[in-house]
Amino acid sequence: MDQLECLKKHTIVVVDSGDIDCIKKYRPNDATTNPTLILKSVLSKKYDYIINNAVQYAQKNGGSRLKKIQNACDMTAVGFGIEILKYIPGYISTEIDARLSFDKDLCIKRAIKIIQLYKDNGIDSSRVLIKLAATWECIQAAYELKKLGILCNLTLLFSFSQARACADAGVFLISPFIGRIYDWYQKFNDNSNYCVATDPGIVAFKKIFFYYKKYSYSTIIMGASFRTLEQVLELVGCDRLTISPDILEQIKISKYKIIKKLDSCQVSITNVKPTPILESEFRFLHNEDAMATEKLSEGIRQFSSDQMKLELFFSDKL
Template identity: 75%
Template sequence: MNQLELLKKHTIVVLDSGDIEVIKKYRPEDATTNPTLILNSALSEKYDFIINNAVQYAKGIGGSRSKKIKNACNMVSAGFGVEILKYIPGYISTEIDARLSFNTEQCIQEAVQIIKLYNDLGVHSSRVLIKLAATWECIQAARQLKDLGILCNLTLLFSFAQARACAEANVFLISPFVGRIYDWYKKLNLLSNYCWETDPGVVAVRKIFTYYKKNMYKTIIMGASFRSLGQILELTGCDRLTISPSLLDQLMMKKGDIIKKLDAKKISKSKDKPIPLSESEFRFLHNQDAMAVEKLSEGIRQFSADQIKLEELLLERF
């Protein structure tokens, strides 16, 4: 057996791609997208049918130019999601506009609209995870959306404070960004005597996993944004891991046994959960982590920039 097959014995493997042809190739359990992946796929002529359908949908709804562009963007995201769901049995994660990351009510409205689009396209909301940046505002939006039957994937997660707040809000799933945490430490030359076991991204997910399982939180942990096979294999046993096509290829090519590094059954359970963080406590604790503050802000800026590029692409089609 190759290492991908062995990994799947301990962890649900998710594909991180918006390319439908890649989805067909790997047939993962779930798939995740983000504005950058959607933009890259939208630039390919083979997906013109999704773009054209979105533009026609927005024209039919009418309204101002900004409203048409917004509706078209949401339909593009839903359109890619619907196509991807034809080839996977589980969830598709669809991200909302990152520029809404600090507005709880607007996040809720956007999520409801995207779920309605999926419903109109014949997809039940139980197959869709709405991706939100793990800001305080988005975490509260996810809490309220769950009451509406809409499940969320809290992304751009870098600090332990973010992970705690998500669990306390009973968020469905979180995506700690292993590779981007690693990038920050590498950029500042803080990785002397580096090994995969002590990789800062790996250590962050291991800490979250232990804390969640100890306190019996139901929130699913899905490690994301990997840079190497070593990072992935050190998190064997994590609830889910979302992996890029290039790293999946490497796993498929490698032989050799792998060891289950994370095992919830070996973690002693606590009788009492910690007292939930207040907003001010969350903001202070998150602020104490310079890496998390920088990477969360950078991620929101990057996804916002790619959202704008997608809007500009759609505007040309109008």
């Protein structure tokens, strides 16, 4: 048994990739994608059959040129999801256009469309998580979508206030971005005395983990955006870990002993939950966290940029 199989005994392993060959290789339980990963797979020219199907779908459904491009992009994301689901037993996370991150109603509308595309291709909604940025608007969209039976993965999560709001809304799953938190602090600190236990990303994740377990929130906590093998190993035992292919390979061949570091038994559980966070409080506390404010904005810009590159790709195709 290699170390990756040992890790799977303590934590549900998720692959962060749009590369179907990678999914086959590492046999995760779930998989996550985003506009950046989808764009990378599209440009690799390995999956022309998914792209051609998306173009055919867009042309068949007609509408304006802009509508066709949007339909092609949505069908591409779903197409990769459909293919990935052939090789995993669990969920595929499919992200909607990040430019909708501040419009609750448009997020709901696009999420319903994505789920319908999966259903039209024989995939039940119980296999799909809609990825949304953890803005106040998206958190409220996730709350409404859950009433419709659509579950969400709230991504680009950096602040404790984001985590609190997600728990209050009963969001299905959150993805705190350990590596991007680490990146921000590394701009101001020398890495020579690095200790994984005091890594700001790890500290932020553990604060959320123990808060959720103390108050028995049902929201799943999935560590994401890892930079090093050490960061992954420090969170063994959490609900889920979504890991890039390069770090998965490091785990597979590593000699490190896989030890369970996180356990809900480490906290005293209380049945009285905190007062739900108000929108004004959420916005103030998130704004007070310079790292979280900057990284959330940066993440939305990055995913939006890659979404627009994908649209340019299909503009030529159509």
